[in-house]
């Protein structure tokens with residue numbers, strides 16, 4: 001393990017669906033208080049890793065440890081109050097309104113005799129405001145645009161109020177302004193003290209917002225560390241098989257990936 | 271106690287009751303109204319049912335007798351002969367409505383009902399086995415139905431797979447199992463003595479004729495135990511499961527356990543209902559959908575579906591008795607006719623909206 005003090009870490013993880021092994025003997029640690037971004041090509045196992053960290057997928061071998069305890073032994077609701085997950089795809093029940101969906105994020109804080117406290121109400125309102133969906137509160141979720149829907153799901157994860165938040169592609173479907181808005185929101189949550197882990201496809205966004213990055217390929221972690229060490233021309237080519245140049249972002253000074261021109265790539269035979 | 275308005279500050283639907291010591295209950299007034307209305311209809315038709323027959327009685331007389339103030343003759347007819355039948359009808363309808371709501375929620379599909387998933391057929395196999403092989407009475411029939419239903423449930427669950435025990439896969443496996451069991455049931459019938467076969471066929475159409483307390487007891491008991499367990503204990507978890515396994519899990523629902531408990535409860539409700547009245551078709555399919563249209567609420571709508579099921583079944587039974595004067599139809603014929611029509615309508619409208 002790389003960081004013995006990490007609240008959330010996995011050691012010797014072998015992840016498999018039935019007989020199909022996706023990752024073998026994987027060690028991963030989410031640095032405390034970090035904004036960790038996982039990048040990697042499609043189907044390399046990012047979602048699978050996130051699902052294992054959230055205990056949705058039971059590792060074939062190895063253990064995930066949260067706060068010093070194997071995650072397998074955590075009671076379900078207690079786990080859901082500590083670690084929140086925004087899955088890559090969820091189903092909005094037919095006809096449900098935005099406010100009702102967001103309010104479901106309060107489930108782990110509720111019980112048979114505590115179904116809807118003032119605290120629940122306050123947190124749901126705040127979560128909708130933070131994601132800019134408060135104006136949509138009464139609208140049915142199935143009538144929203146993809147981007148609006150995505151922000152509603154994020155609001156639900158926020159309403160869960162967990163110190164650790166795992167987000168699987170929170171910016172898909174969003175236009176550039178809303179992508180930045182969601183990432184700003186993640187950054188704010190991170191500044192407020194939460195540990196945020198997100199899967200992102202946009203390397204430039206990852207480099208701009210992450211405090212820690214994990215690059216994956218074929219179920220293995222190829223590189224990890226600060227954006228400066230992970231987002232380099234060599235690593236991007238190794239991980240994504242894409243020749244590119246990495247320059248300094250004129251706005252933030254973080255690495256900026258510029259894919260090589262098509263002519264150059266054709267000439268290089270890739 | 272302080273009931274909040276119909277809508278909370280967060281724009282969340284429903285009414286909230288809070289006590290000073292921090293307890294809070296949240297419910298949808300519309301869903302409660304639908305449930306109460308359906309229950310009233312069910313009980314009202316139940317009273318009409320008790321009053322009709324070779325010795326007709328007015329509703330007022332029926333109610334007076336039910337409350338223990340009737341003449342001895344009325345009392346005998348009402349409490350010993352007609353009440354068991356009406357009670358069985360109400361309980362069977364409620365059990366089927368509740369089971370249907372659970373199955374439709376678990377499969378996330380309006381077609382997920384015990385008729386389609388093979389559980390009714392499994393219960394039937396158990397019952398036919400008992401009738402044909404042993405000629406046993408009500409208790410044996412109920413045990414046979416429960417065993418047949420549970421066994422079928424176990425097989426479907428095992429074949430669909432732990433992670434596939436939801437959605438399309440459960441439905442497809444169920445359809446296959448249902449087809450096999452229908453064949454088995456046909457074979458069992460051919461092996462029966464002629465008197466047993468007649469009893470079995472009548473049972474197979476779904477009938478409440480001549481039900482006594484011994485027939486009604488198992489389904490009443492199942493409903494009394496499983497009803498509160500499911501509605502109060504698992505309703506909220508079921509609502510979370512509708513958002514997909516990953517989301518429900520992320521919210522702290524122990525998904526495998528919750529699903530197994532719900533499946534088992536629904537299978538048992540279906541089986542005991544079948545033991546009492548035969549595999550009455552389509553009530554489990556239609557009740558949750560009708561309830562949902564009335565409540566206009568997402569989620570499993572467990573309580574409204576249960577009350578709707580009871581209302582549908584006694585109404586169908588009443589219609590079955592009234593359809594041809596002097597000739598009683600089995601209630602399963604009426605629910606089959608109405609439910610079949612509904613199914614066609616469902617397929618047409620859902621195809622238009624691209625849902626199935």
Ligand SMILES: Nc1ncnc2c1ncn2[C@@H]1O[C@H](COP(=O)(O)OP(=O)(O)OP(=O)(O)O)[C@@H](O)[C@H]1O
Pocket residue numbers: 017020022040041042043044045046047048049088
């Ligand atoms: N439920 C499942 N059953 C079987 N195989 C699966 C399942 N989910 C994912 N896989 C397989 O596991 C591999 C890794 O998938 P995963 O979803 O983790 O990829 P990913 O890195 O998140 O990709 P993407 O960027 O497209 O979201 C893929 O080959 C995929 O086909």
Ligand SMILES: [Mg+2]
Pocket residue numbers: 046047048088168
């Ligand atoms: Mg993924």
